[in-house]
Amino acid sequence: MKNFANAFLLKNKSFSKKSFSKKIFLSVFVLFLLTASFLLVSCGASQDDTSNLTNERGKVQESSLNEAPSDSADSSADAEKKKDLQIEDAVPEGFVKAYVSEVIDGDTIVIALNGREEKVRLIGVDTPESTIRHEPYGKEASNYTKSKLLGRTIYLEKDVSERDKYGRLLRYVWLEVPQNNSESEIRNKMFNAILLLGGYAQTATFPPDVKYTDYFVKFQREAQKNRKGFWGNAVLQNSSMRETSYIGNMRSKKFHRPDCIWAKKISPSNRVNFKSRNEALSSGYVPCKVCRP
Template sequence: MARKYLSWFLLTITLSLFIESLVFSKGIKVKEVIDGDTIVLESGEHFRYVGIDTPEKDQPFYLEAKELNQKLVESKEIRIEFDLQRKDKYGRTLAYVYVGETFVNAELVRNGLANLYTVPPNVKHTEYFLKLQSEAKEKKLGIWSEAKKPEKNYLARRGSKRFHRPSCTVILSAPQKDLIIFKTKDQALKQGFSPCKICQP
């Protein structure tokens, strides 16, 4: 009998986790767009688009990313999909966002207004975003339209998914044994690494 109850308990937990990972769609409305990848719901909850990263306020294409996000979601009802980790260190809810059939996170990447930003364990759509990023880069859309002076190599720290210029202050203090070296920027991007926000490689 105990074994039977244990089986039911495990099944219930499994079903709960499965249901929680599905897309939710009831009455979720966007009140405000903060920037290219952050929104506020009518409930006051802050949502951060997971898996992508858009330009900061002082960077090129910040306004374009924010404006596209506004066009896609502002004052509209959205559906959300969660990955394994629900919150970031700032307390924002991490989500994949949909309006109708439009996958908002993906649309920003497709238009060259966001780059892939992978933070495990949230990797559900990484391959799809990487494909869209490669296409946007090939077409030189948005953030990929401006050619930057290439470095001899680029560096990343093991355990991080950001890559840097060799002179970046963020990477200078890293022990040599913890460094990953890329010969080109493309090599880092194709392996799913995202550009550092500070040195902007």
């Protein structure tokens, strides 16, 4: 009996060991399956995420490529507009852009320049007075200058002198920037010349500002011939001007054309008349540098 019991116990111990080993094996196997399943699911998710990320990147790149030409085109268009504006605003060397804020008389204006106002006296021309003294055709000349210049942009050109004795800027006034210094450009775009051609002014040359003097003398003669402006006014066509070819100043020993601004200022007691240029020269007189007789 005792032997039987011992045999039974040994058998049970052997069975228990086998059962325990089996349980451990099953546990390890289940753990392996769970681990493998987790790894498979993780890899699948990772692949899906990677695929989705790749797709998203592709979409972003495609969107960027699609939008790039438009952005580039807009930038190019903006650059062209800026370039056009720069070209339009560009002023050639030797010219200054200004705005006419006031017209004082036919040959004097006020401009806005660099945040301040400046008086400008037109070079080489002289219009009849219309402010302190009222001379024939002075009002007409002043009104003409107002109609052409007031409130508009002009371009100023300097000759040699900066200012006159009254502190006014001395300038040629251009309605447009000239392409060149041809007579055609001067006739059509320079307001100093336009005043002469219209008979609103006469030449008044003061060296050293003589850049366009030859043209100005020519334009004045043309206006006289065509009886433009005050040259057609009976008040100015007095008999002494018609009969006298040249007028001399006995004190300065200079002779002038009858229509010269300086000839009109010679007092009767200091005045001498010449019928020809040769007569004036042979009498020891020299030509006026303003009217150039």
